[in-house]
Amino acid sequence: MGNQAYKNNHKKLGLCVECSNDALFNSIRCGKHVENHRKRTKRYVKKLIVQGRCSRCGILLDKDADCGYSTCINCREHLYLHKSIII
Ligand SMILES: [Zn+2]
Ligand SMILES: [Zn+2]
Numbered sequence: 001m002g003n004q005a006y007k008n009n010h011k012k013l014g015l016c017v018e019c020s021n022d023a024l025f026n027s028i029r030c031g032k033h034v035e036n037h038r039k040r041t042k043r044y045v046k047k048l049i050v051q052g053r054c055s056r057c058g059i060l061l062d063k064d065a066d067c068g069y070s071t072c073i074n075c076r077e078h079l080y081l082h083k084s085i086i087i
Contacts, residue, residue, distance in 0.1 A: 054074075
């Protein structure tokens with residue numbers, strides 16, 4: 001709860017949640033930490049894929065049903081639904 005409240009407060013003020021500098025527009029992080037976060041996420045996703053897990057939710061992928069995908073059926077459906085709403 002504490003950490004979440006802290007983040008929400010920073011978000012409200014438009015400050016980076018990691019260093020309290022001005023956050024980028026539409027972001028909860030400053031330029032430096034957006035970049036850091038992106039790198040960290042990329043590394044994390046790579047690890048999940050190596051382990052044969054969904055890159056979005058982390059559950060183990062099915063060798064047959066999810067063959068060739070880096071996300072599970074649930075996430076693929078979710079993305080698909082999400083996209084169709086936007087378009
Ligand atoms: Zn920052
Ligand atoms: Zn998933």
